[in-house]
Amino acid sequence: MRHGFPPGLFSVEDMMKDEHYQARGMFESVDIGGEWLKIPATVPKLAKTSGKTVWPGPDLGAFNADVYGDLLGLTEAVITELQKSKVI
Known part of the structure; x- marks a missing residue:
């Protein structure tokens, strides 16, 4: 704990926009039901x-x-x- 308070946490949105996560390939795109979605990539590299x-x-x-x-x-x-009502 620095300066008496805990550090902030990244949201998933923060991680997906972060240049370090991008550079390390921490997300990958996969085809799920005909739609390309970003998911967490395999760790460790x-x-x-x-x-x-x-x-x-x-x-x-x-x-x-x-x-x-x-x-x-x-x-x-x-x-x-x-x-039919598109609830599920």
Whole structure:
């Protein structure tokens, strides 16, 4: 703690704009569902490996039926209505 108060914290927005984060390649763009999004890159950076994200994870909504149906107990009719209204 310098000068009696803790240092400030970077928000994600701050990190994405910071020249040091950019220079070190701390974010990478990946295709998620047809849309390119920036995500945190692999850390640590190693000389002999690419450290690239090969698979960003399942498609968005891949587990909706499990969550809304099995976990929350919503019926198919309610889930369909939520999808039509673009709530989910």
